[in-house]
Amino acid sequence: MSEALERPILYSFRRCPYAMRARLAVSASGQEVELREVVLRDKAPQMLEISPKGTVPVLILRDGTVLEESLDIINWALSVNDAENWLDFSIIEIDEMAGLITQADGPFKANLDRYKYENRFDNVVSKEQRDLACEFLMKLNDKLQGHDYLFGDNFSKADGAILPFIRQYAHVDKEWFWQQDWPNLIRWLDAFLASDRFLFIMNKYPKWKEGDDITLFGKREL
Template identity: 50%
Template sequence: MAHVDHLPIFWSFRRCPYAMRARLAIAASGQKVELREILLRDKPTDFLATSPKGTVPVLKLKNGQVIDESRDIMFWALEQNDPENWLAVWRRNPAFTLAFLDRLDGAFKHDLDRYKYASRYDRDAGSSHRDSGGVFLAELNQDLQQTGALSGAQLGLLDFASLPFVRQFRIAGPDWFDDQSWPHLHAWLGGFLDSASFRLVMQKYPQWSPVGQSIAFPPQL
């Protein structure tokens, strides 16, 4: 059994894009956490006691502080250690960084949800949300053409904050997505899906239980 009593507790759900981007930042920073994988349809009492709003990811630090927003978890991890310089774009232009993240997590996520889960919202409006989200993706394609990465000359915070959501957008309609004239976006997403980082954060773990084995994440640094 892993010795994880000294580690922050990280509640996660493997397929959630918010949790995915938090795991990416934790892994990139070299921080270790105790991973508690849950099912959103079966939320443990301990999880809800930690964060009553009941959404993942949630990070509980050893001092008792609870961080329950994915971008805040990314910043926390990278502020501890940032060996790949993900925060360069933040240091260079914090206003632009926050505006980008607000648009990603706001309007684009709104369109993604109503496209991917149209049956839960307005089925007839699914294609309009697809097209609206596509406007944002076309802009990302242009940015990637100019700089090679959303964060500048190399992949960083904005790339890894976005990639899990762009992945979901493609899953909602892969044929439509692949038919779009977005060669730079396609290559950027494809590189991520083929990367060791993606394989690491998408490893499967057993559902957490109070009597189960403790799991340290990332498994190997």
């Protein structure tokens, strides 16, 4: 076996919501990783070699294990160190979180893609897709009633996994989104967008290429 890496390597793309949630979890766990910024239309061959499916994020662990799904990266980070207590909830709540994330990644994301990129699909009307997604958003709005986050007053795995996609939805038509009657949802998203945790993970890095200086990512002063 080849030598262990000094630290994990994270291939990431700043604006990708899947990569955002991976970076959120890595920074919440206080792990230090080497960040390699990817440009989707010109992916690093080193990334494609270890993960031919070609999506970001990809994390290579010190022992060479490759994680190529954002949820696997979140689970790894939290299993190493859940420093912000993203999983400090009852089994029932953890179960409910998994269900919400599945809904966000499944039907909600399907509506979001069709709302945002109508032209990429046949027989799709953007506004219909926007409105279909509202059912999930109203559900989140109800869950946020009376507290800061989805499962109370502590930021959870569900908040971290879902918020980047709510941001993406909101940004398709900002004026429309911020006029809707979902005050808890807006408060939750606004607080996230202004938070140190979000600003930290949205730092800009130049596209990585072999031989560049190492960019360390993850440790955030709390």
